[in-house]
Amino acid sequence: MSTPASLSMLPPVDAAPGIRVYNQKLGMWVFLLSEIMFFTSLIGSYIILRSAHPEAYPTPGSVLNIPLTAFNTFVLICSSVTMVKAFAAAEVRDARGIRVWLLATIGLGAFFLGVQAFEYWKLLGHGFGPSVAGYTAAGGPLYGSTFYTMTGFHGAHVFLGVVALCFTLFRATRGAYDHGDYGGIEVMGLYWHFVDLVWIILFTIVYLM
Amino acid sequence: MAIDPNVGANLHSPDMPADATHELGAAHPKPRYMFIFGVLAVLTMAEVGVAYLGLPQRILVITLVFMAMWKAGLVAMYYMHLRFEPRNLIFLVIAPLPLAFVLVLAVLTEF
Amino acid sequence: MTTAVVTGPGGAVQHPVHHDEPSFVRKYIFSTDHKVIGIQFLFMSLLFLVIGGALAMLMRYQLAWPGEPLPMGLGETRAPGGIILPEFYNSLVTMHGTIMVFFAIMPLLVGVFANYLIPLQIGAPDMAFPRINMLSFWLAVPAGILIVASFFVIGGAAGAGWTAYAPLSAVSEYSGVQAGQNLWNISLIILGFSSILGALNYITTVINMRAPGMTWFRMPLPVWALFITAILILLAVPVLTGALIMLLFDNVLGTTFFLPASGGEPLLWQHLFWFFGHPEVYILILPAMGFVSEIIANGSRKPVFGYPAMVIAIASIAILGWLVWGHHMFQSGMNPMLGSIFMGTTMVIAVPSAIKVFNWLATMWKGDLHFHVPMLHAISFVALFVVGGLSGVFLASTPVDIYLHDTYFVVAHLHYVLFGGSLFGIFAAITYWYPKMFGRMMNETVNRIHWLLTFIGFNAVFFPMHMLGSAGMMRRLYDYTEYPHLEPLQETNIFMTWAAFALFAAQLLFAVNFIWCLFRGRRADPNPWNANSLEWTTPSPPPHGNFPATPVVHRGPYEYSSPDVADRDWYPQDELPRVVGAPAHAAETEVRR
Numbered sequence: 001m002s003t004p005a006s007l008s009m010l011p012p013v014d015a016a017p018g019i020r021v022y023n024q025k026l027g028m029w030v031f032l033l034s035e036i037m038f039f040t041s042l043i044g045s046y047i048i049l050r051s052a053h054p055e056a057y058p059t060p061g062s063v064l065n066i067p068l069t070a071f072n073t074f075v076l077i078c079s080s081v082t083m084v085k086a087f088a089a090a091e092v093r094d095a096r097g098i099r100v101w102l103l104a105t106i107g108l109g110a111f112f113l114g115v116q117a118f119e120y121w122k123l124l125g126h127g128f129g130p131s132v133a134g135y136t137a138a139g140g141p142l143y144g145s146t147f148y149t150m151t152g153f154h155g156a157h158v159f160l161g162v163v164a165l166c167f168t169l170f171r172a173t174r175g176a177y178d179h180g181d182y183g184g185i186e187v188m189g190l191y192w193h194f195v196d197l198v199w200i201i202l203f204t205i206v207y208l209m
Numbered sequence: 210m211a212i213d214p215n216v217g218a219n220l221h222s223p224d225m226p227a228d229a230t231h232e233l234g235a236a237h238p239k240p241r242y243m244f245i246f247g248v249l250a251v252l253t254m255a256e257v258g259v260a261y262l263g264l265p266q267r268i269l270v271i272t273l274v275f276m277a278m279w280k281a282g283l284v285a286m287y288y289m290h291l292r293f294e295p296r297n298l299i300f301l302v303i304a305p306l307p308l309a310f311v312l313v314l315a316v317l318t319e320f
Numbered sequence: 321m322t323t324a325v326v327t328g329p330g331g332a333v334q335h336p337v338h339h340d341e342p343s344f345v346r347k348y349i350f351s352t353d354h355k356v357i358g359i360q361f362l363f364m365s366l367l368f369l370v371i372g373g374a375l376a377m378l379m380r381y382q383l384a385w386p387g388e389p390l391p392m393g394l395g396e397t398r399a400p401g402g403i404i405l406p407e408f409y410n411s412l413v414t415m416h417g418t419i420m421v422f423f424a425i426m427p428l429l430v431g432v433f434a435n436y437l438i439p440l441q442i443g444a445p446d447m448a449f450p451r452i453n454m455l456s457f458w459l460a461v462p463a464g465i466l467i468v469a470s471f472f473v474i475g476g477a478a479g480a481g482w483t484a485y486a487p488l489s490a491v492s493e494y495s496g497v498q499a500g501q502n503l504w505n506i507s508l509i510i511l512g513f514s515s516i517l518g519a520l521n522y523i524t525t526v527i528n529m530r531a532p533g534m535t536w537f538r539m540p541l542p543v544w545a546l547f548i549t550a551i552l553i554l555l556a557v558p559v560l561t562g563a564l565i566m567l568l569f570d571n572v573l574g575t576t577f578f579l580p581a582s583g584g585e586p587l588l589w590q591h592l593f594w595f596f597g598h599p600e601v602y603i604l605i606l607p608a609m610g611f612v613s614e615i616i617a618n619g620s621r622k623p624v625f626g627y628p629a630m631v632i633a634i635a636s637i638a639i640l641g642w643l644v645w646g647h648h649m650f651q652s653g654m655n656p657m658l659g660s661i662f663m664g665t666t667m668v669i670a671v672p673s674a675i676k677v678f679n680w681l682a683t684m685w686k687g688d689l690h691f692h693v694p695m696l697h698a699i700s701f702v703a704l705f706v707v708g709g710l711s712g713v714f715l716a717s718t719p720v721d722i723y724l725h726d727t728y729f730v731v732a733h734l735h736y737v738l739f740g741g742s743l744f745g746i747f748a749a750i751t752y753w754y755p756k757m758f759g760r761m762m763n764e765t766v767n768r769i770h771w772l773l774t775f776i777g778f779n780a781v782f783f784p785m786h787m788l789g790s791a792g793m794m795r796r797l798y799d800y801t802e803y804p805h806l807e808p809l810q811e812t813n814i815f816m817t818w819a820a821f822a823l824f825a826a827q828l829l830f831a832v833n834f835i836w837c838l839f840r841g842r843r844a845d846p847n848p849w850n851a852n853s854l855e856w857t858t859p860s861p862p863p864h865g866n867f868p869a870t871p872v873v874h875r876g877p878y879e880y881s882s883p884d885v886a887d888r889d890w891y892p893q894d895e896l897p898r899v900v901g902a903p904a905h906a907a908e909t910e911v912r913r
Binding site for chain 1: 239242243245249250253254256257259260266273274276281285287294297298301302304305306309316317320
Binding site: 017018022023026027030031033034035038039041042048049052056130131132140141142144145146148149153 | 532
């Protein structure tokens with residue numbers, strides 16, 4: 001962009017300040033900072049309650065289905081790589097690539113949610129629920145409360161991500177993002193990778209420790 | 210343009226002229242996404258494997274935390290391409306982490 | 321758009337031209353204009369200020385004449401025969417605190433002035449995300465409706481205090497409140513989301529949307545204060561949201577986070593609440609400090625004394641504010657080692673606070689003082705903040721706190737900071753920026769009377785609370801006359817109640833003046849206070865898009881009585897430098913990259 005004539009009439013001043021990141025991306029990062037603190041309160045509560053009441057928390061494998069969730073973790077990691085591939089396609093203005101990789105991401109995200117719903121259904125059937133009433137699994141009801149709240153809110157984030165991805169795909173089919181305007185895909189990707197990142201931590205703490 | 214309020218609201222930036230794309234692209238070398246994916250997958254398998262080794266709890270926790278941090282770091286650095294961002298943004302992003310640690314560690318001493 | 325920031329200021333001078341006049345709904349109701357949103361927040365939060373004040377009047381009535389019937393009925397479930405029930409008194413205490421903190425003071429400081437001032441003072445045409453900004457307001461509205469509606473559900477409004485300590489708040493049998501607690505929870509979750517959306521907007525705007533030349537250390541102090549406040553909101557509110565969700569689940573899903581009977585930890589709620597709650601305290605005072613700095617410089621016709629020190633003090637208060645939450649919990653049976661640490665960090669906060677106070681005094685020192693109404697409120701802020709700050713140091717000391725905890729001394733302290741501090745800062749800001757917001761001046765005489773009555777009334781109500789607290793009168797107590805040692809305090813309480821009624825009536829004076837002058841006030845100039853910052857360079861009220869052309873900033877905002885300017889004592893931020901020898905050759909000048 002050329003400097004407008006009016007500007008050259010003025011004494012020297014610093015250029016428009018700001019960090020060299022466009023607003024939408026900066027805004028998404030700032031939003032993710034608040035998400036970090038939100039998940040800190042949930043994950044932190046899990047860690048604190050577990051250290052306060054170790055008797056309520058048996059080894060995860062005795063209640064949870066670790067192999068199934070390990071597979072689900074793999075699915076989410078795959079969805080992250082498809083998301084970043086969509087971004088790479090947008091950078092090189094590959095319209096078909098954008099749509100294919102976005103569709104793959106949506107599919108993997110939805111599959112993750114399906115597996116999680118199946119897992120919940122199985123666990124509820126074994127008397128492992130969120131509430132005190134009807135809790136018959138190993139450990140104490142505190143385990144169920146923290147487990148469902150943490151994984152549930154992560155699942156809600158995945159769900160919102162899938163909805164937003166569908167909207168992104170809809171816009172991509174209308175010809176967006178492949179004219180160098182990859183900002184939308186990049187910002188969507190930041191959210192999606194963050195959700196993946198939270199799951200990496202959740203999976204380690206809830207299922208493996 | 211930086212000041213057009215209507216465009217500012219648009220999450221999906223409507224257009225980005227070629228020169229800017231070039232500028233961004235230059236500052237942003239392509240990471241090998243598939244290689245990172247491979248590392249993440251291997252680390253996940255390794256994590257599950259470690260969990261089944263039957264290590265003492267303390268060693269298990271330290272190992273798993275280390276591996277989880279590694280994975281999270283890879284995602285943030287390469288998939289969220291934090292590595293290629295201006296330093297100010299990186300500072301901004303790590304700002305809440307000390308707060309998170311203070312909260313959890315201080316309350317842990319209570320129980 | 322996305323590129324302008326990346327490529328520099330090249331595009332930042334062109335101004336968007338808006339040809340089509342938006343419809344009434346788009347312009348005043350679902351508006352994306354930051355000024356309209358700020359004014360919407362203003363009307364909403366002033367309404368809540370009145371509601372919260374009315375609840376306080378009911379409490380004062382009960383405290384002056386316990387067990388005597390009110391002159392009006394409030395319904396058989398709340399006050400049968402006009403006599404306030406203990407459960408309803410609990411609801412009054414809770415809702416007064418909740419409404420004042422979350423729906424009056426916080427939106428008045430942040431919702432109103434962050435929205436209104438940030439773009440105007442940094443020279444931007446609007447927020448970075450105007451539609452997210454609109455969403456932020458329209459999430460606050462249903463939150464407000466829910467909180468008011470909770471008075472009218474079976475079981476009444478929440479009664480576990482604004483801090484909602486579990487398990488009192490987690491089991492409906494304990495407090496007698498049923499749906500009210502859940503409505504309270506849901507309302508605050510929605511409001512928290514609204515605050516977070518607002519905060520991310522303010523942060524992005526301040527970082528990325530400043531006008532050319534508006535460097536970090538040329539920003540007016542209100543922008544600094546609001547920026548740092550936005551960071552506090554962004555990082556503190558999500559922790560409360562997480563805790564509220566757990567509390568809601570304990571109530572409705574049967575989980576057991578905070579219920580000791582089935583393995584939970586009530587103390588966890590207190591930690592999470594105060595981890596949010598103490599930064600919240602600074603959210604409620606830092607913006608007022610920013611407004612007061614601006615107004616005292618203007619009223620003294622002098623630069624702010626120690627501008628960088630002011631910024632550093634705000635930042636260090638904000639950082640230390642994360643490390644002190646435990647001082648609310650000294651009596652909770654927490655780890656004494658942890659208590660000592662919290663005592664130390666809390667005392668340290670007195671240092672940056674005192675730096676600010678001394679800087680305000682030094683700003684006024686030998687100034688050409690103009691006692692306009694905003695200045696009167698600003699000086700009152702400084703005086704009352706000193707009292708509130710000092711009583712805070714008392715309470716920060718663990719041994720003293722053993723005696724004073726949960727007494728009226730705490731109530732006196734928090735009202736000296738929140739009313740004497742924040743609310744006087746808000747009055748200063750409203751009277752100062754009213755001409756800019758509405759294009760009309762408020763009536764000066766009425767405002768002076770309002771200030772005088774408020775200052776006297778405030779001290780008459782709240783200063784005696786220090787004595788009541790030292791005498792052992794507990795806060796949140798329905799009928800202290802049941803305790804023989806507190807019975808002699810009734811006369812003091814009656815005096816305070818009459819003073820409170822007068823204080824409330826004085827606010828109606830302000831309300832009438834506010835509304836009357838919207839329509840009948842004298843027309844305001846663009847710059848009625850002869851101030852420097854950018855918002856005074858546009859018409860009052862500013863048009864959509866704020867500035868006819870993007871301003872270019874040449875100096876800091878407090879160049880009052882500058883020796884470079886002979887004919888007047890202010891020097892606007894965007895005026896071309898007047899110093900001889902300054903590079904004024906048009907052909908040679910350009911924007912530095």
